Amino acid sequence: MTLARIAGTRAVRALAVGVVIFTASVVGIDSRLPESLAVLWPANAVLLAVLLRSRGAHRHLELWVAAAIGYVAADVSHGTATVPAVVLALANLSGVLMALLVCIRLGVAGVRDATPSTVVRLASGCVAGCAVGAVIGATVAVSYFGGTWSQGWLSWFACDLVNYASLLPVLLTVRRWRWTGVQGALTTAAMPWALLTVLLAVAWFMRDSGSAVAFTVPALVACALGGRMFATALMVMTSTVAMLALSVGVGASTAPAPVSTTTQIALALLALGPLVVAAATAERRRLLDELRQATTRDDLTGVLRRGEFSARAQELLADGDRTGAPSAFLMMDLDHFKLLNDRRGHRAGDQALVDFSAILRDVLGRAGSAERPGAIIGRVGGEEFAALLPGVTVERARSLAEEIRRRQEDRARSDFGPDGSTVSIGVSCCTGRRDLDELMMSADTSVYSAKRRGRNGVVVADTMLRAVGD
Template sequence: MFRTLAPARPLSPALVWSGLGLLVFGACLVGIFARPIGFLSAFWPANALLLGLLVRYPTLARPPAWIAAGLGYVAADLLTGSQWGMALWLNAANLLSATAGWLVLRRLDENTLRLRRTVSALYLLLAALTASAVGALAGCGAAPVYFNAPWSDLLSLWFSTELMNYMLIVPVVLAAPRADDPAPLVPAATAAQGTTWTSMFWRVAPVSSLLLAEGVRTVIGGPGMLAFVVPGLLWCALSYSTFTASLLSLVVCLWTMAGVATGVLNFTPAHAGDVFSLRVGVTLLALGPLAVACASAARAQALRRMDHAKRHDDLTGVLARRALLKQGDPLVARHQRGCAGAAVMMLDVDHFKQVNDQNGHSAGDQLLIGITKIMATALRPEDLLGRMGGQEFAAVLPGVSPAEAHAIAERLRIAVEQEPFATGQGSPQHATVSIGLVHSATLGGDADLEVLLLAADTALYRAKAEGRNRVVVG
């Protein structure tokens, strides 16, 4: 016996905002512990994390969210010994920075924000540049007051670290997978392989090339070491999802920056020019693979749309005739060998020509769309529904007995009869369907889908001849 799980209750707004404040607080602590003594952090993820969450979840972008984030910023600074004035000044600049980036991105469509368009990386770069400039301009005045340093050095260091953080962290947040994401397309190189081992090789080869590049540049070193990982990152961007590619870029770029800076640079005004150059270089190192990953995701989405259009009817959205035959034939053959068998229905909308003649083809199209939705609801999730042409539809019901198939057909017929359909022509339109039903058990174990469809079509003509709005078993 199966128990239906109750749907998860949505979280209360107060709990969501509290969670946001705690995330910002934790991210600030990470940045504070990465501070050189007496100056700004070498790595500050809080602003990029906040921007990514506000853009990914638009309903989160409310005044309480900014208040919760501000409290998280200030609490982290005060907890670690900062002065009130410095905490308020610098964290006001942090909030302004994230807000500026949000204003740039908030009106973009979902596909662009989920990094599924070729221009996604450029919009993200624009937002990162804007947010970094606003934050740096708002905070640089604190340099002579609290750090005894020129404001220009703080401007340079703030801008470069924010730009790097935004370009590394925000893509990971925006592209993180969720339940309704489409299944990833299998890369051509993987699909072309015939065995499990070769398929696995092509899946791990891109990330393996990154590890190899890390080993090579450790041995060789030199000024060109920053670019050693570029081929591997590009290969990962072409082979993996945008989220995986962005995550790998984050790890590799941070590791690269740490490797270059260790023992050489100190993230203070004394090395402002070198630090600026390093961070901008790391940002550009991440930008190339990100742009490739976005273009690859856009291509995959275009292929999915083409595949869907090829397999589905453009009006009703159900399977096209050829796709129904291609998917239904092996389904029938598989259940023919089982004990339950399979059933096939042919359905025809009664007096459909009159609807077109009296109300126009637009009303007829709306009626077909409405009837299709009712049929899809009445059928089981495992059943196949397709449009054979005009007002005729077919359904394949695997794993049903003759009695169960007849009950499903009757349920479908009654649901259509009782539903008023809006066609845009005044009062709702009522419609009925005639159904021809045949079960594989009645035709022997060798009957394929074509034979079952022919028998169901014969039964459909009998249903129409006997008065319509009925189910006739072949």
């Protein structure tokens, strides 16, 4: 990429950031109530999310300048004098910068695949950013709304914290900036969303913002226990925004009132809990998946271990009793594999096994039919592999086996020359339900026939094994 193109790309990105921050700031300014800061202030969370998601973006001065212009322009366009608008922008930017620096220092880049510790570290960065931004923001708050500096600091801190807590997780966990991601979050946690709707309706009906803050906890916990970070973050945001609207009295007969700092801090803490639970559940699920992978997959090649392969193959064969579909079985043995190990070393032998398993996945991944797609592959010995192909006829199995043989020969010769291991393949087929041991024995016999014929060949069993009872 040329220097001019890089500069142009960065300029466009900076312009986009400026427009987004201006728009988000306008939304926040429009949510201001008399004698109070904004109820909803998304601009800081948006800017921090952009900087965290774009590696190295915080080093680009033009992004910071564009964001500053966006902040100032939004305030000035709503009647704020230039000097206070600049001070407010500095307060927001300093808070975002501090939050960013702490997050980078603590190794936080997002919370999509986060652990509970990552969520807590992200929260720590947000708290630090709110505290620093409030140092400058308190001065403006006092000059506009009166009171002491400490009251202004606490007001700014609480307002910024609840907005970070409700908006930032959504911005960091969404996979793509598209409606499909939101739609997926809504459908994968349908019951918690239904429960949240009911609880929000009850809270709205009761109109008691003090006690209603915790009404949505059951729905948030129910969603979090599913381990879906984005769905939980989206639900937390929805709940928090609804509670803020309830707190200011939206829809009530009385005039809207500022949100108390106690309510804002309570909502921020309430948002943290479900996110930690969701992260813990997701981490537990990842660990279980890794454990399951370790116990069912061969460490070297990634195909199924012998025991797991046999169990899955037997299930598929038993299913043939219901469908009456044909099944093919391939038994494969690498030729002269011990010679490869002796001459080239065990590392070369391991690489040959890995390469062969990759060929199997590539070729057999296209096997099967619309009713019974795919194939299962296992390592059943040192250099022995097996594959069951449900829904595959004997002619198709022979063709696939020949493609495997040819590709293995090409790969072995190109990598190891005359020391490379070709493959001998035995094919057996059956219709309906069939015992796995009999299929394997028939294919194994065909492998020995291929060995006797000079290796590097495919032999199909002479007879088609019929279903039990035929």
